[in-house]
Amino acid sequence: MTTTTERAVGQPIGRIEGPDKVRGTARYAAEYQVGDDLAYAWVAQSPVARGTLTGVTVDPLVEADDVLAVLWHGNAPRLGAADDPELAVLQSDRISYRGQALALVVARTLEAARRAAATLSLEIDEEPHDCVLRTEHPDLYTPEKVNPAFPSETTSGDVEAAFAAAPVTVDVTYRTPPLHNSPMEPHATTALWANDDLVLYDSNQHPPGVAAAVATVFELPPERVHVITEHVGGGFGSKGSARPNAVLAAMAARVTGRPVRLALPRQALFSMVGHRTPTIQRVRLAASSDGHLTAIDHLAVSHTSRLFEFAEQTAVSTRHMYAAPNRRTGHRLVRLDMPTPRWMRAPGEAPGMVALECAMDELAVALELDPIELRVRNEPTVEPESGVPFSSRHYVECLRRGAERFGWGDRDPRPKQRREGDWWIGTGMAGATYPTMAQPSTARARRLPSGDYEVSIAATDLGTGARTILTQIAADALGVPVSQVRVRIGDSTLPKASVAGGSSGSASWGWAVTGACQALRSNSSSDEAVFDSTELVQKQEKDGKHAFGAHFAEVRVDAVTGEVRVSRLFGMYAAGRILNPRTARSQFLGGMIMGMGMALHEEAVLDPAMGTWVNHDLAEYHVPAHADVESVEAEWLEEQDDQINPMGSKGIGEIGIVGSPAAILNAVWHATGVRVRDLPARLDKILPHL
Amino acid sequence: MDLVVNGVEHSLDLDPRTTLLDALREHLGLTGAKKGCDHGQCGACTVLLNGRRVNSCLILAVTLDGTEVTTIEGVDHPVQEKFLEHDGFQCGYCTPGQICSAVGMLDEVAKGWPSAVSTGEDHLSDADIKERMSGNLCRCGAYPNMVPAIREAAGR
Numbered sequence: 001m002t003t004t005t006e007r008a009v010g011q012p013i014g015r016i017e018g019p020d021k022v023r024g025t026a027r028y029a030a031e032y033q034v035g036d037d038l039a040y041a042w043v044a045q046s047p048v049a050r051g052t053l054t055g056v057t058v059d060p061l062v063e064a065d066d067v068l069a070v071l072w073h074g075n076a077p078r079l080g081a082a083d084d085p086e087l088a089v090l091q092s093d094r095i096s097y098r099g100q101a102l103a104l105v106v107a108r109t110l111e112a113a114r115r116a117a118a119t120l121s122l123e124i125d126e127e128p129h130d131c132v133l134r135t136e137h138p139d140l141y142t143p144e145k146v147n148p149a150f151p152s153e154t155t156s157g158d159v160e161a162a163f164a165a166a167p168v169t170v171d172v173t174y175r176t177p178p179l180h181n182s183p184m185e186p187h188a189t190t191a192l193w194a195n196d197d198l199v200l201y202d203s204n205q206h207p208p209g210v211a212a213a214v215a216t217v218f219e220l221p222p223e224r225v226h227v228i229t230e231h232v233g234g235g236f237g238s239k240g241s242a243r244p245n246a247v248l249a250a251m252a253a254r255v256t257g258r259p260v261r262l263a264l265p266r267q268a269l270f271s272m273v274g275h276r277t278p279t280i281q282r283v284r285l286a287a288s289s290d291g292h293l294t295a296i297d298h299l300a301v302s303h304t305s306r307l308f309e310f311a312e313q314t315a316v317s318t319r320h321m322y323a324a325p326n327r328r329t330g331h332r333l334v335r336l337d338m339p340t341p342r343w344m345r346a347p348g349e350a351p352g353m354v355a356l357e358c359a360m361d362e363l364a365v366a367l368e369l370d371p372i373e374l375r376v377r378n379e380p381t382v383e384p385e386s387g388v389p390f391s392s393r394h395y396v397e398c399l400r401r402g403a404e405r406f407g408w409g410d411r412d413p414r415p416k417q418r419r420e421g422d423w424w425i426g427t428g429m430a431g432a433t434y435p436t437m438a439q440p441s442t443a444r445a446r447r448l449p450s451g452d453y454e455v456s457i458a459a460t461d462l463g464t465g466a467r468t469i470l471t472q473i474a475a476d477a478l479g480v481p482v483s484q485v486r487v488r489i490g491d492s493t494l495p496k497a498s499v500a501g502g503s504s505g506s507a508s509w510g511w512a513v514t515g516a517c518q519a520l521r522s523n524s525s526s527d528e529a530v531f532d533s534t535e536l537v538q539k540q541e542k543d544g545k546h547a548f549g550a551h552f553a554e555v556r557v558d559a560v561t562g563e564v565r566v567s568r569l570f571g572m573y574a575a576g577r578i579l580n581p582r583t584a585r586s587q588f589l590g591g592m593i594m595g596m597g598m599a600l601h602e603e604a605v606l607d608p609a610m611g612t613w614v615n616h617d618l619a620e621y622h623v624p625a626h627a628d629v630e631s632v633e634a635e636w637l638e639e640q641d642d643q644i645n646p647m648g649s650k651g652i653g654e655i656g657i658v659g660s661p662a663a664i665l666n667a668v669w670h671a672t673g674v675r676v677r678d679l680p681a682r683l684d685k686i687l688p689h690l
Numbered sequence: 691m692d693l694v695v696n697g698v699e700h701s702l703d704l705d706p707r708t709t710l711l712d713a714l715r716e717h718l719g720l721t722g723a724k725k726g727c728d729h730g731q732c733g734a735c736t737v738l739l740n741g742r743r744v745n746s747c748l749i750l751a752v753t754l755d756g757t758e759v760t761t762i763e764g765v766d767h768p769v770q771e772k773f774l775e776h777d778g779f780q781c782g783y784c785t786p787g788q789i790c791s792a793v794g795m796l797d798e799v800a801k802g803w804p805s806a807v808s809t810g811e812d813h814l815s816d817a818d819i820k821e822r823m824s825g826n827l828c829r830c831g832a833y834p835n836m837v838p839a840i841r842e843a844a845g846r
Binding site for chain 2: 020233586587589592617627
């Protein structure tokens with residue numbers, strides 16, 4: 001078969017919704033006009049970390065004309081059993097963390113709701129709390145599995161014997177702080193009931209999942225809940241499933257008989273919608289004197305909440321990075337009086353690879369070996385723990401090509417050698433990896449009377465470029481130009497899509513879209529085709545499928561203040577076929593910049609006495625700003641992998657944050673000789689040692 | 691009170707606590723200005739007041755009787771086309787604020803106002819653009835694409 005149509009996939013097509021976004025007409029969850037009787041909800045959050053709520057007193061004089069309802073567990077409608085205990089809002093007197101939703105005020109105006117919520121009197125029996133993660137915590141335990149379903153512990157060979165025999169070892173502990181996703185659009189829901197049907201305009205990464213979760217708690221058939229998610233102002237994992245705002249808004253709308261809008265204030269995001277768990281990681285590496293690893297041992301400690309077990313898979317990436325005959329990984333968890341940690345961009349890999357890749361740098365120094373050469377010497381031929389061949393890897397190519405493009409070659413390996421004015425200058429590198437996954441999804445393709453095509457799937461575009469990329473995929477599968485394809489996403493009533501998470505959106509949805517479009521193209525007697533990828537996805541080999549990359553950083557550290565600036569950040573990736581180089585580059589850069597935030601700026605600071613993070617806003621939780629970002633660039637290898645999905649694409653949304661923090665920390669060491677093992681690399685941790 | 695937005699006069703009956711941002715979003719249906727923090731920390735709500743950029747979440751609407759407000763819905767500026775060309779955004783939530791801020795900032799440069807990093811006569815180096823735009827956060831990290839977009843929109 002020949003075609004005269006230029007392939008759309010691989011072209012740097014601009015975002016389809018771009019014009020709406022630059023004109024301010026793209027609509028987000030809190031921006032729908034849903035009637036003149038719209039009411040506003042405001043959450044009253046717990047001021048204590050542990051205890052029971054015994055009563056709520058409403059001042060009858062406060063906003064009396066405008067308050068429509070004050071809900072708490074004493075009067076809120078009973079909900080059905082939630083799969084996620086965080087969604088059982090206002091159902092129990094139990095307080096599990098500071099910031100938990102204890103009451104909800106619904107009022108005619110936003111101002112009245114906010115004021116009334118602030119003046120509620122919450123009667124609480126406070127109990128002593130425990131919020132501090134520590135390796136000697138008496139309640140540490142080994143979870144049965146870590147997210148999503150990995151064994152918590154793995155071991156092969158004799159690790160202790162290898163350490164006893166090794167001429168060179170590294171034994172280091174790295175700490176990463178609690179981190180906050182902080183999407184620019186706070187979580188929000190506009191809810192309305194139409195008879196017994198519930199409509200939610202909700203900001204999330206998975207409309208069908210939110211619809212199902214909300215249907216469960218309201219004991220409705222799933223098809224009675226309609227979730228509309230046209231545009232999402234970022235999520236980074238924090239909107240991966242329904243959050244309390246969706247249930248609270250729906251409950252308020254049911255009680256008041258009005259449409260209700262609940263837009264969480266920024267401060268509430270720090271407790272109510274999840275965070276990245278802090279980690280304490282011990283990494284031990286043993287090597288022969290010529291730099292071959294003989295043992296790898298990685299133990300990660302993190303926290304979860306009293307409400308349910310969220311087990312970050314911190315040490316899992318260590319299972320496939322490097323060859324070593326003796327190896328062990330493990331996870332420990334402790335339940336604290338804290339909000340439930342959740343997914344944040346590259347959960348597991350991002351914190352885990354900080355520890356592994358910084359430890360590798362420390363080992364390279366101990367061996368007096370170039371850190372790239374150390375990694376090349378420990379390149380495995382098959383996935384070390386499963387024994388499964390990699391579908392594609394090209395890690396060494398990323399290291400070599402990246403080193404060349406970055407200008408690594410003439411690097412003096414000794415630390416604190418290069419000084420320009422007040423600045424110590426250094427370079428560092430680290431590896432990157434992210435699993436290549438696909439999840440079952442269904443798409444529908446229709447031939448329209450106009451001759452154009454409509455392709456539908458309940459996916460979401462939170463800035464990833466999904467809407468654009470699916471249009472490209474569909475155009476190629478149909479053999480038509482992109483101008484003839486209209487992709488509909490962002491609606492739970494469309495054919496069922498998997499979550500926009502795990503860097504699996506393009507692979508999962510693209511697989512279904514390809515199937516539906518090919519089916520339609522091959523059947524001229526029908527104007528519609530539906531394709532469900534479940535069977536194909538489920539029979540796929542899951543092991544041995546990863547994207548890889550290498551990050552390089554040049555930093556300068558102020559000799560007077562200890563301030564770190566990242567002069568250059570460079571990523572080289574092997575991530576399968578790049579579907580749209582324009583949006584892909586943006587995703588890589590965005591991940592790397594968030595990685596820079598993780599290395600240098602971002603940190604939720606716990607006040608153990610209050611049981612909360614004190615810096616719960618964007619003034620004090622510093623995410624990278626324009627002035628923090630200097631040269632950031634991403635490139636990629638042409639990689640073909642026919643074993644992963646019909647497009648040959650790997651996920652690219654998360655790998656940018658994996659390894660980029662370690663590259664920066666390794667560069668800080670090279671610039672100054674200071675090893676910061678407790679993130680972020682604040683100036684006060686560097687300055688005393690300069 | 692009377693509020694002139696994008697050249698159109700609106701008569702509004704507002705709670706005195708209503709911010710300009712909430713007046714725009716909840717009372718006028720102009721949702722282009724975004725609420726990211728409601729505390730003047732993120733810049734997503736940036737609009738122009740008589741041509742100057744402000745955080746609309748920090749201004750009470752009642753103080754603006756008779757003032758000319760320009761929101762993203764009323765902006766028609768080359769910086770928008772350049773944002774599209776350079777992929778200067780991902781999720782788009784900070785974008786209206788970034789664009790209003792850039793428009794206001796370019797006017798500040800035209801007036802000769804230096805920034806903290808300005809040197810000599812050049813007030814629009816890349817470092818200048820970054821410094822001047824640092825009140826507008828972008829969690830997607832689209833900064834490296836916004837800088838050339840703004841520079842080129844200024845004719846550089």
